[in-house]
Amino acid sequence: MESSxxxxxxxxxxxxxxxxxxxxxxxxxxxxxxxxxxxxGELFGLIGHNGAGxxxxxxxxxxxxxxxSGDIRIGGALVAGRDFRAVRRTVGYLPENVVLYDxxxxxxxxWLFAKxxxxxxxxxxxxxxxxxxxxxxxxxxxxxxxGMRQRLGFxxxxxxxxxxxxxxxxxxGLDPEAIxxxxxxxxxLRSEGVTTVITSHILAEIQERVDRIAIMTxxxxxxxxTVQDLREQVDLPLWFSVRVSKEDFETVRAALSHLQVEAxxxxxxxxxxxxxxxxxxxxxxxxxxxxxxxxxxxxxxxxLEDVFFGFSD
Amino acid sequence: MExxxxxxxxxxxxxxxxxxxxxxxVALVFTAFALVIAYFxxxxxxTVGFRSIDLTIASLVSLVIYLIPLIALVLGFxxxxxxxxxxxxxxxxxxxxxxxxxxxxxxxxxxxxxxxxTIAGFGLVAIVLSxxxxxxxxxxxxxxxxxxxxxxxxFLSLAVMLSVFAADRTRASxxxxxxxxxxxxxxxxxLLGALVVTGGQWGGEIFxxxxxxxPADVFRILNxxxxxxxxxxxxxxxxxxxxxxxxxLLGLVMLxxxxxxxxxxxxxxxx
Numbered sequence: 406m407e408s409s410x411x412x413x414x415x416x417x418x419x420x421x422x423x424x425x426x427x428x429x430x431x432x433x434x435x436x437x438x439x440x441x442x443x444x445x446g447e448l449f450g451l452i453g454h455n456g457a458g459x460x461x462x463x464x465x466x467x468x469x470x471x472x473x474s475g476d477i478r479i480g481g482a483l484v485a486g487r488d489f490r491a492v493r494r495t496v497g498y499l500p501e502n503v504v505l506y507d508x509x510x511x512x513x514x515x516w517l518f519a520k521x522x523x524x525x526x527x528x529x530x531x532x533x534x535x536x537x538x539x540x541x542x543x544x545x546x547x548x549x550x551x552g553m554r555q556r557l558g559f560x561x562x563x564x565x566x567x568x569x570x571x572x573x574x575x576x577x578g579l580d581p582e583a584i585x586x587x588x589x590x591x592x593x594l595r596s597e598g599v600t601t602v603i604t605s606h607i608l609a610e611i612q613e614r615v616d617r618i619a620i621m622t623x624x625x626x627x628x629x630x631t632v633q634d635l636r637e638q639v640d641l642p643l644w645f646s647v648r649v650s651k652e653d654f655e656t657v658r659a660a661l662s663h664l665q666v667e668a669x670x671x672x673x674x675x676x677x678x679x680x681x682x683x684x685x686x687x688x689x690x691x692x693x694x695x696x697x698x699x700x701x702x703x704x705x706x707x708x709l710e711d712v713f714f715g716f717s718d
Numbered sequence: 719m720e721x722x723x724x725x726x727x728x729x730x731x732x733x734x735x736x737x738x739x740x741x742x743x744v745a746l747v748f749t750a751f752a753l754v755i756a757y758f759x760x761x762x763x764x765t766v767g768f769r770s771i772d773l774t775i776a777s778l779v780s781l782v783i784y785l786i787p788l789i790a791l792v793l794g795f796x797x798x799x800x801x802x803x804x805x806x807x808x809x810x811x812x813x814x815x816x817x818x819x820x821x822x823x824x825x826x827x828x829x830x831x832x833x834x835x836t837i838a839g840f841g842l843v844a845i846v847l848s849x850x851x852x853x854x855x856x857x858x859x860x861x862x863x864x865x866x867x868x869x870x871x872x873f874l875s876l877a878v879m880l881s882v883f884a885a886d887r888t889r890a891s892x893x894x895x896x897x898x899x900x901x902x903x904x905x906x907x908x909l910l911g912a913l914v915v916t917g918g919q920w921g922g923e924i925f926x927x928x929x930x931x932x933p934a935d936v937f938r939i940l941n942x943x944x945x946x947x948x949x950x951x952x953x954x955x956x957x958x959x960x961x962x963x964x965x966x967l968l969g970l971v972m973l974x975x976x977x978x979x980x981x982x983x984x985x986x987x988x989x
Contacts, residue, residue, distance in 0.1 A: 467812050471989060490720075490814040498812040504805040508734060520726045521813040561809075 420445040420569065420600050421466060425475035428461050428624075435461040437624035438475075443602060448595055450611045451604045452713060453621035459604045460501060462621070463573055466602070467498055479569065494523055497567035501574045501604075503558030507547040511538055511557055514546060515564060524565035536560040537586065551578035559587065563594075570594070570601040576610060588614050612709035622717045632709055636682070639715035641707035642667055643685055645678040647692060648701040656698060660691045723815045727823025728830065735793075735831035741838075744789060748839025751781055756847065768847065771855035775862050778840075779941045782866050783934050787873040787902055790832060794877030795894035797824045798987065799884045818984050825878050825980060832870045837863060861965070865940045865972070872933040872975035873901075879979040882987045905932045926962055933975040940968045 421443040428436040436458045443449045453459050464470045466477050468485035479496070482488040505514050515529035533542050536556040546554065555578045562570055570591075576584045591601055591614075605611045611618070612632050619629035628635055649657055654671050661669065661678065664687050668679040680688050685704070692699050707715070735741050758766055759777040768774070798821070801807040810820060840863050844851065851859060876897055884890035909928055929935040943963045962968070 464808065469808060469811055493812065493814040496812070498809065500805070500808050500812075502805060503809065505809075506806070508737065517726070517730055518813070521723065521810075521815060523814065558809075 417447075418445045419443070421477070421479050421602070423462075423466070423475065423477045426462070426465060426477060427473045427475055428458075428465060428470065429473045434624050436465065436472075439621075439624075439626050441619060441626065441629070443600060445600055446595065446598050447600060447616040448591060448614065449600070449602045450615035450618035451602060451621060452606070452608060452611070452618055452709075453604075454717065455606070457621040458624040459621055460573060463571055463602075463604065467496065467571060468492070494565060495568045497562030497564070497570045499558050499562040499570070499572045499575050502577065503555065503561075505546050505554060505557060505561070508545060510543050510545050511549070511560075512542040514557060515560060518561045519564045522565040528564055528566075532560045532563050533557075535563065535590065537583075552580060552583055555579055556583065556587075559590075568599060570599060570603075572601065572603045574604055574606065576605065576607065584610065608709040608713055618709070620713055620716045627716045632712070635709075635712045635716070636707055639707070639712050640682060641711055641715050642679045642681055643707070644705040645680070645688060645692075646675050646703045646705070647678060647699055648675045649695075649698055650674070650700075653695075653698045656695065657692070660695055661688060664688060664691060719816070719819060723813075723819040724823040724826060727810075727815075727820055728827035731824055731827025732830045732834075735828070740793075741831050741835045744832075744835035745839035745842070747785075748836060749842045751785070752778055752840055752843040753846065755781060756843065768850055771847070771851060771859060774847075775858055775941060778862065779938060782869070783938060784902055786836070786866055786870045787934060788898055790870045790873035791877045791880075791894040791898055793832060794825075794828055794874045795881055795884075795890045796887050797828065797878045798881040798983075799887055799890045800881070803887050817987050821878070821882070821980070821984050821987055825875065828878075829871050829874055832874060833867045836866050836870055840866065862941055865937055865969075868969065868972040868976070869933060869937040872972055872979075873897075875976045875979040875983075876933075879983040879986075882983040901932050901934050906935065930962075930971050933972060936968055936971050936975070939963070940965060940972075 419442040421441070423439050423441040426436055426439045427434070439458075439462060451459050451462070461470070465472050466479075466484060468477075468489055471485060477484050479492050482492050484492055506517075509517065511533055512529055515532060516526050519526050519529055530539070530542065533539050536559050538553060538556055538560065541549065541553060546557065549557065555575070559572070559575060562572065576587060579587060591603075595601065603611065603615065615632075617629065617631055618635065620627045620635070628638055630638070647657060651674070654676055657676050657678075658669055664680070665684045666678055666680045666688065668677075670677040678688065689702075689704075692702060755777045756768055756774045759769060759774060796803075798807070801810065811817065840859075844856075844859055844863075847859075877894055880893045880897065881890050884893055909925065913925060929939060939962075943965075
């Protein structure tokens, strides 16, 4: 029921809850026992290889395909249950590789989907403006570039002021400028209390932008948490890049000798040091004691990509 | 069931066909063929010019029985499979709409486009012929138009059903062509063949009822039986039981040909 859907004030309360969700196609276990709780107001990333089950899970969360077992609730209501209309009016969905109708103009496209969603048609024009397509409102989608189609698809998802957004690979085909403005829009929506679930295969792009992520492989959620949580869980080594002149290489090596450093490599004008996460602060302290000899220091944390491969290998 | 959702989908489908001039093109085809038939229909007998409306309708029936099923099948064969193949089906289904509403919306919109072109196309001919139409002839002509609409809607229903079952557009188009061949060309031959092979000994009584298993035959009976000039010409009165010659009953059979394939389609499309 609509009344049972949490209001934006319930930030942090579980909004989308999946319990023991499975989708089997014969012997193929596309989704194989997924438990998730996505909290109200968060920006949640779902990552995984192609075929890991992300899109299938997405479609089950929308109630597009039934689960073999388990259930998925949004605001307490079963997504494919009797209240599916109320649930869907609170949800915006951007499918992967969105396909819209070539013969309609941008504005007509939004009118169509506004009508289907029960949103006022007057929302269409401002929504087009929000995604930067006001200038192309009266052009047919046939003439739109890939990026413009993607933005129109995003606009469609924003109709009816949804409380939840499901965005499947939303930045495909966008240029860097458009990606930036896309995430700015997401941040603004988040400040308005909108919960967003996003998939992306460009891990570098989402690692700084999501609150929490779940890593899916072979139909299962291997890990979930903030990017930092996952780094700690997977316990990958860090890399230091220490800029020193060549004659100080040995000094650095000596200063670090008593520490649990896994590798030291000498390069032209810097030394690369690999160590475990728990030795990070000790290494920084030891380097700080070398006074003026260290000209620069950069720490490379394992990226989300490293973390991802750490979990999926 | 929410009627507004059905209406939204239906109006999109209808206006798509208006905008891409599909409706105009089909209406013009109907008008042109009907005028040619009305004027030159008796050319084989060595005359040209307008004949009795009964004979004109009889000739039109022979044309429409080929043309309308083909047009309806072409119109509807990709209704669902087309959306699925292009990748726009998931987005539609993520709206607050049920699968049944989507299916009905598609059907109603396409049926409206087909009905509109049929009535506009043949209606124009009625206006041209109006000087020659008395009330009785007008009654028959309106009956012809309505039954043409029903024929179109029945084959459209079959087409939409195929579009749900087919795995892709190519297969859907193959199935549509096969359906046309079966009902329009093969079905009557099979019945005749069965009748001849059994020497008319077997199945003579159920033969007329088997004709009801083909919407194209229902359309033929519906029209030809109501025309006095033609009934004797085709020799139908002798084989067809008068109990079945009731136009309302035949209309109901046509309605069944609309409802049943749609029902099967919705059963198949439910997940």
